[in-house]
Structure formats: C-alpha cells, structure tokens
Amino acid sequence: MVVFPLATPGGRLRAEENSGEGRDMRFSLITLVAVLAALPALAETAIKVTYLRELAPPRAVLSNLDPVPEDLGVAGARLGTADNMTTGRFLGQSYALAEIDVETGGDVLAAARAALAESPYLILDAPDETLLAIADMPEAQGALLFDVSSGSDDLRETECRTNLLHTAPTLSMRSDALMQFLQSRRWTDLAMISGSRAADVDFADALRRSAKKFNLRIRGEKVWAFDADMRRSAAQELPVFLQDLRDHDVLVVADETDDFARYVPYNSWIPRPVAGSEGLTPVGWSPVMEQWGAAQLQSRFEAAAGRDMSPKDYAAWVALRSIGEAAARTQACDPATLRAYMLSADFALDGFKGRPLSYRDWNGQLRQPIAVTAPRAVVAMAPLDGFLHPVSELDTLGLDRPETLCTAFTE
Amino acid sequence: MRPLLLSLLLGTALPVQAAEIWVTNETDDTISVIDTDSLEVIRTIPTGERPRGITFAQDGSVVYICASDSDAVQVMDPDSGKILHNLPSGEDPEQFALAPDGRHLYIANENDAITTVVDVDNRTVVAQIDVGIEPEGMAVSPDGRIAITTSETTNMAHWIDTGSQTIFANTLVDPRPRDAEFAKDGTELWVSAEIGGTVTVFDVATQTQKAKIRFSIQGVHPDLIQPVGFGFSADGKTAFVALGPANRVAAINAETYEVEDYILVGRRVWHMAFSPDGTQIFTTNGVSGDVTVIDAASREPIKTIKVGRFPWGAALRPVPGAGGSRNMIQASLPAN
Structure with missing residues (x-):
C-alpha cells in the first residue's frame, strides 16, 4: 500500500x-x-x-x-x-x-x-x-x-x-544537437565506433540519422565488441583498433552504457576530438x-x-x-x-x-534545449544559431511534427 | 569632513562635475566607473565576488554592492573605493532596493527564498521574510509603504507591507520574473518576466493586472526576447526595457503601453542607468562585456564602451550639488 x-x-x-x-x-x-x-x-x-x-x-x-x-x-x-x-x-x-x-x-x-x-x-x-x-x-x-x-x-x-x-x-534530440554543433564548425567528416549493447545500437542509429539530416558524412564505422578474452587494456587496444578508419574530423562514440568510451579520448590512432557518449557530449543536463x-x-x-x-x-x-x-x-x-x-x-x-x-x-x-558539453564547460547550446524552424527552433531537435508516427494525440 | 562639504562651507565655486555611471562586472569582481561627459571608463574598483546589484545612498555618501558569492552586501566609500563594512545581508544577495527613508535596504537572498530587510545605519537585520524560490527583483514604493520581491522560479510578485514586514498579497506573473519598478507616483507596479517574454503592469491599489506588454522583433525568435531590467524616462512617459539575448532595448509608451521602438545594443543586455538629466541611457551588455550609450530623445545608440567581463548592474552616482543630494547637504548645514 x-x-x-x-x-x-x-x-x-x-x-x-x-x-x-x-x-x-x-x-x-x-x-x-x-x-x-x-x-x-x-x-x-x-x-x-x-x-x-x-x-x-x-x-x-x-x-x-x-x-x-x-x-x-x-x-x-x-x-x-x-x-x-x-x-x-x-x-x-x-x-x-x-x-x-x-x-x-x-x-x-x-x-x-x-x-x-x-x-x-x-x-x-x-x-x-x-x-x-x-x-x-x-x-x-x-x-x-x-x-x-x-x-x-x-x-x-x-x-x-x-x-x-x-x-x-530522445536519442534523436541529443544526436541532432551534436550534429548541429559539428555542422556549425564545418567538422563534417566523421568516423564512428559503437558498442554492441541495445542502447549503443539505438544511439548509433540516431547518430547516423542526424548526420544525414544535417549533411555530415560518417566515413567509417566499427563496432567495439571485445570480450573478456582481450589480453590488453582498452587503452592499449584502441589505437590499433582505430587504425584502419578513414581520415575524419571527429571520432564519434556510441556507448550509452558507459562501458568503454571513457578510454577513447587520446587513445585514437590519429589526433582527433571525440564526441557522442564521451568527450563532447549532448545532454539534457550537466x-x-x-x-x-x-x-x-x-x-x-x-x-x-x-x-x-x-x-x-x-x-x-x-x-x-x-x-x-x-x-x-x-x-x-x-x-x-x-x-x-x-x-x-x-x-x-x-x-x-x-x-x-x-x-x-x-x-x-x-x-x-540540449547542452553540448565538454567535461568542464558548456561548448554550445542547441538549437544553434542558424538552424531555423517555422514554429519553434527547439523542434529542429528530434523528430518533428511532419515526421511523427504518433497519431494517438491528435485522434 | 569631505572635501565637497568643505568647499560649500567656504563658499567657493564648485567645479562643474560630470556624473558617473557605476557598472558591476559579474565575473571580473570589479566596478567600472563611466564618466558621462567623456563616455569613458575613468576608474576600475575591485569588489567582493560576483558583484551584481548596485545602488547609492540618496546623498551619495556610500554605495551598496551585492557581492553574491561573498554572501555580502558591501558598503563602499565611492571616493576612495574602500569597503567600509559589510551589511548582514543573508546568503547570496542578488538584488536590492533602498527604501525612500534611506535606511531600510530590502535584499533578495537568491538561494534561500528569503527577503532580508537590513537597517543600514545600525547594521542589523530588521526582518527576514519567506518568499518564493529565487527572489530577484526588488522595489519599494515612493511612499515607502510597500516593498516588492519577485521570485524567479515561483513566478510571483510578493507584496510586502513595510510596516509589519509581512506579505499581504501574492500575484502570479509570467515565468521568471526579474525586475520590478513602481511607476506613476507609485500607483502602478511594472514587472518583467524573462522567460514569459512580457512586462505586466499592476494597479497597486488593487494588486490586479492592468496591462500586459508583449514584444515582437522581426528576425528574432520570440523565445529570445527576454525582458529583464528596465527604467523610466525622467518625465515618466517612456519605459525602456532591456530584452536580454534579443540584444535590444524596447521603448514603451507608459500611457498606452505600446512598444514604440527597439534600440539595438550589445549582447544579452541586463540593466540600465540614466544620466542625471535623463538624456542618456547606459545599458549593461553581459555577453559582449560592454555598455551601450543610448540617446534617449532620438532613441539611437551613440557609443559602445568596453567595461569588464559580464557587466550586470548599473547605477548613477548622485551628483553632488544637484537634486536630492543638495538638499541633503543643506540639511546638514544648520548654520548655512
């Protein structure tokens, strides 16, 4: 009771x-x-x-x-x-x-x-x-x-x-916020690594959709699926793991369970900023x-x-x-x-x-609004300047009314 | 005895004194002093941490500064820039208003949902009044009988009877009320609402809404039109309202409540102060770190003055030899 x-x-x-x-x-x-x-x-x-x-x-x-x-x-x-x-x-x-x-x-x-x-x-x-x-x-x-x-x-x-x-x-609001920021910086060539858990797969899907929406390219993708058999630490393993990705401006990570992403910054093969679940993160609050x-x-x-x-x-x-x-x-x-x-x-x-x-x-x-944050400062608040909308600029984040598949609210 | 008083006593001619606008720089922990003739910063004075609200005693003898992160209202000698003492302000003071008696300071304690009333003469807390969350705007009616606190998260104007120091009315306003000012000899109360994007005019006698003023600027999203600080022209006929990230000041006809002009200023404009004759308006532009000088008659910006980081509050230093300050000086000279 x-x-x-x-x-x-x-x-x-x-x-x-x-x-x-x-x-x-x-x-x-x-x-x-x-x-x-x-x-x-x-x-x-x-x-x-x-x-x-x-x-x-x-x-x-x-x-x-x-x-x-x-x-x-x-x-x-x-x-x-x-x-x-x-x-x-x-x-x-x-x-x-x-x-x-x-x-x-x-x-x-x-x-x-x-x-x-x-x-x-x-x-x-x-x-x-x-x-x-x-x-x-x-x-x-x-x-x-x-x-x-x-x-x-x-x-x-x-x-x-x-x-x-x-x-x-939603995942799409957060991924849209990140992609708006990257587009505003003209950092449009991306590589992505994602975890294999369901939440990671969903976030990776959202990031792909947002990249397309805001005209960014994901030029290479890999799935981080290493199991307990790995004989070395993630920090040692990552540079080699990332070696064969095509050149990119930003390395995007989808790791919503907070498993491996913390080891990605500075452990990349080429020196690139990290964004997504680590580094530059789009969040509802910080x-x-x-x-x-x-x-x-x-x-x-x-x-x-x-x-x-x-x-x-x-x-x-x-x-x-x-x-x-x-x-x-x-x-x-x-x-x-x-x-x-x-x-x-x-x-x-x-x-x-x-x-x-x-x-x-x-x-x-x-x-x-969604905050695009670094660990110690807000880098930008989305929606960013220049992403316009006829009704509310906040509706540039996530699925908008014309795209919605929800009918229950209007019936 | 201060030099000015001495010169009056001796009957010597006063030099023509330019007025000063004092601006608090929230993240520099300083005050920038602007000369209203040269329109330049002539002094920079260190303060406590995160200075925001600023106001002078009517006779200009001291200036009160809300040093929010020092949890103090500082009392400064404006001539020397020295902190004379702190008032028992309560924690995190943000804004305040000095009653017409020059003695009671009404202070908003932002983190404690309290309005603290301090007697500035004997430096004691007269009362602490429970108000809504994040009290911000403060005003005292010209007759000194009503004090107002607005609370940003509770979205209310609290009406305080200064005789009993208790709340006698609460009125809901639009989201995130910021500034409150009495107008028309205390018959009207104006309250700005930052997130609501409006200014509400109340009839003071009945505490009921008389008008609601809305804003619309071509090319600026309504969400970004955020009314914050405001003030009235010397004749009381025009209200000037800072619109925050819309980077504009609105000029409102105080009789018809119609918005007549939008004046482009610096980024995220917070508060303002007027020159002694009311011909110039000085706005604090938080993000751009400067002050815009507006010509009140033509409603055109005429100069931008670089100050410290995140300028927030602004106050006119009472000019010795003019208005109320002269009366004060004469009153203190019985033999004159």
Whole structure:
C-alpha cells in the first residue's frame, strides 16, 4: 500500500516501511517523503505524486570510477516537490511525494496499481517495456504519467501513449544537437565506433540519422565488441583498433552504457576530438551548466542531494515542476486539466536553459534545449544559431511534427 | 569632513562635475566607473565576488554592492573605493532596493527564498521574510509603504507591507520574473518576466493586472526576447526595457503601453542607468562585456564602451550639488 502522510508542521518527514501486502509484490523499500508547507492551515488542495522506479540489474562495465548514485532521479523529484511546495504555500496548494522502488524481477505492475489507487500522478523510471505496460493498465487511463528514463524515439512515435509524457530528451534530440554543433564548425567528416549493447545500437542509429539530416558524412564505422578474452587494456587496444578508419574530423562514440568510451579520448590512432557518449557530449543536463540561472538550480540541488545534478535528476525535476506550474496557473489539481494545460500553447516552463520549455502536443515530448558539453564547460547550446524552424527552433531537435508516427494525440 | 562639504562651507565655486555611471562586472569582481561627459571608463574598483546589484545612498555618501558569492552586501566609500563594512545581508544577495527613508535596504537572498530587510545605519537585520524560490527583483514604493520581491522560479510578485514586514498579497506573473519598478507616483507596479517574454503592469491599489506588454522583433525568435531590467524616462512617459539575448532595448509608451521602438545594443543586455538629466541611457551588455550609450530623445545608440567581463548592474552616482543630494547637504548645514 502506498501511504501519503498528511501535512504536519516541521519540514521533511521520511518514513520507511516494508510492505507485506501481496505475496507477489516485492518492494524492497518504500520511502515516503512529504515536504510540508510552512503554513499547512492554508493548504486547500493537495497534489500527490509517486516516483516509481524499477531497479536496473547491475551493469558490468570496464571501470567502476563512477558508481550510479542510489538516489539518481529521485533526488530531482524531491527538489521539484520542494520547489512546488514553496510556490504552493502562497496559493493554498500542497504537494507530497511517495517513492517506490521495485527490485529487478519484482511485480512492478502491482506497485503501479497501488500507486495509481492513491494518486493519478506517476513519475516512471523504468525500462521501456515497463513504461508501456504501466501506461496500458486500465488503472492508468485518465492518469498522467511521466517518463524520466527513456530516450527511445519509438516510445514517442509508433508506441506513443496519450497518458505518458516524456521529460527525458530522445536519442534523436541529443544526436541532432551534436550534429548541429559539428555542422556549425564545418567538422563534417566523421568516423564512428559503437558498442554492441541495445542502447549503443539505438544511439548509433540516431547518430547516423542526424548526420544525414544535417549533411555530415560518417566515413567509417566499427563496432567495439571485445570480450573478456582481450589480453590488453582498452587503452592499449584502441589505437590499433582505430587504425584502419578513414581520415575524419571527429571520432564519434556510441556507448550509452558507459562501458568503454571513457578510454577513447587520446587513445585514437590519429589526433582527433571525440564526441557522442564521451568527450563532447549532448545532454539534457550537466553539472557544468551555469548560464540562464542554471547555477541557482545546481546549487539548490547540490545542497539538497550532496552531489551534482545528472540528466535523470533534471528530467524528474522538470516533471514535478510541470505539474506544479500547471497547477499554479490553472488552480486545478485533476490530471485532465493539468494535462490539457501542459499540452497547450500557454504552457511555458522556466527550465534554466534559456528558453521556455513546453510539450510537443503531437506526442507529449518535452521541447527543450540540449547542452553540448565538454567535461568542464558548456561548448554550445542547441538549437544553434542558424538552424531555423517555422514554429519553434527547439523542434529542429528530434523528430518533428511532419515526421511523427504518433497519431494517438491528435485522434 | 569631505572635501565637497568643505568647499560649500567656504563658499567657493564648485567645479562643474560630470556624473558617473557605476557598472558591476559579474565575473571580473570589479566596478567600472563611466564618466558621462567623456563616455569613458575613468576608474576600475575591485569588489567582493560576483558583484551584481548596485545602488547609492540618496546623498551619495556610500554605495551598496551585492557581492553574491561573498554572501555580502558591501558598503563602499565611492571616493576612495574602500569597503567600509559589510551589511548582514543573508546568503547570496542578488538584488536590492533602498527604501525612500534611506535606511531600510530590502535584499533578495537568491538561494534561500528569503527577503532580508537590513537597517543600514545600525547594521542589523530588521526582518527576514519567506518568499518564493529565487527572489530577484526588488522595489519599494515612493511612499515607502510597500516593498516588492519577485521570485524567479515561483513566478510571483510578493507584496510586502513595510510596516509589519509581512506579505499581504501574492500575484502570479509570467515565468521568471526579474525586475520590478513602481511607476506613476507609485500607483502602478511594472514587472518583467524573462522567460514569459512580457512586462505586466499592476494597479497597486488593487494588486490586479492592468496591462500586459508583449514584444515582437522581426528576425528574432520570440523565445529570445527576454525582458529583464528596465527604467523610466525622467518625465515618466517612456519605459525602456532591456530584452536580454534579443540584444535590444524596447521603448514603451507608459500611457498606452505600446512598444514604440527597439534600440539595438550589445549582447544579452541586463540593466540600465540614466544620466542625471535623463538624456542618456547606459545599458549593461553581459555577453559582449560592454555598455551601450543610448540617446534617449532620438532613441539611437551613440557609443559602445568596453567595461569588464559580464557587466550586470548599473547605477548613477548622485551628483553632488544637484537634486536630492543638495538638499541633503543643506540639511546638514544648520548654520548655512
């Protein structure tokens, strides 16, 4: 059972309990977080949101330098809830966040059902199949779900669902951002190496499509598929591996599981900059962003979570803030009203990226600038100057309305 | 006793003094002082870290500087450039407004969602008021009875009763409100919204919206028209609004609320200050690191002045011997 504690004075309340309800449900942990109004007496409407996470199996990667934070994503949702609370206290609106983790192999649908019984607002951090399965549940019809984890274009196109909005950028938005930048520099001859895992293959596909869209050439490709039999380190192996690629301006790497890409810079056969999953990376958020007020969000997040803000934290923060912004403007708390407002032309969210954020009304994807970043600085913000669009320059990133395969939103 | 006062006492003729525009350079940790006659930088003064908001005491005796990353409002002697002391400002002060009494400074503490009210004379915190997230714009009504804080992420103007130092009204504005200014003898409040791309005019008596001003510039995407700092001409008939990355200042008819002109300035224009007679406007252009001088009558840019990196705030140093400062000097001379 998901329990939302009622507002009591005194700031942040945290409760943990093990749920024994239902033998088929395996919630390892239910954490309930409610951020409470300074003046609970003013609270007239309460909006409850659940952050539901299906824990991913541990990944085997070459380096353990960057462990995945346990509160990845959730920390962004917590900050978004706190931000909503601050605004809400002036409007008589309060917010509560419940957090549910489901172990790999656990009954995530049962967890979603329990959450939806309590609240129609669900933030989902889960594999694509789970996202779709939850969106298709009878209990989810009329609810408002946010995907903060998937970059899949299919999920916004052939598999789009009207009750599922996406705050994470798509792979194609990110690859378009990178290619816009490379084209603006006239670095148009590329070579690409990609991993062999599904996420790597998908990103490589997106990069190929974007290269074509912005008139760049990928002159050579190789797949990094070395197994444990490799007797030397990646650093030693890479120069030789890259030796037979045709000359290029930039070496593009597709390694979305963060396996081998960190060893590519400076280990190439010829001296070329590295871009893609390493080096110059297109991301929805990065700790190096500071313009457009981003420094304020970074410091608020760092103070609350004790670490840097990652793209998934940002996606979760934006989802919560979308709910908060829509509720503040409409003075409503039902999902139909909030969804309609979010998809309308009136919705404009300040996301600290220099342009108002909004949702594409044809597939529920958040329109947003993409940062093209080096490890210590933002190199460019896409859309870059000169990439024009009749409606919104942000729609030069990712699949645009005329190309969409999603029909559910317009039917 | 300061030299100027001495010269008045002795009855000697004052030399003609040019006015000065003081500009804070956010990433250089300096102030550039521009002479309004020669239109050149005549001094560069070191400050605390990340100086943004800047304002002078009415009599010009001190200048207040928000040194955001030093978590201090610094009080500087404008003659010597020396920091006299810091005020207990709260953390990360960004903008502030000095009440007409010259004594109460209303400071936005950006990271703490707090407005701090400081008594500048005895250097104590009078009140701390909970406001929305990222408070930014600050204004005090001409009669001193209302203070305004805008909060950038909460998207509100908070109306503070300066008698009780409590909020008596909150009004939603468009996304990322930045600057707030009272107009027309305090009967109107204007608030700019950076991401919303608008300026909203409120009726102060009822706190209700009176007008909303929108902008449109050929060849500039609407997303990039981001109203931030603004000010009014001396006669109050024209508002000049800095439009951020649109690299323009809009001239608005303050009676009809119609945008009459767009004036091309430097890149990412933030704030502005007016020359003493109001004929010239000095805009801080953050990205290009310069100040554009606009002729207010013709609404044409007439000069670009290189300053430090990321110029942000701008303030006119009160000219000794003119306006309010003269009154102050006379008032302090009982035998005169």
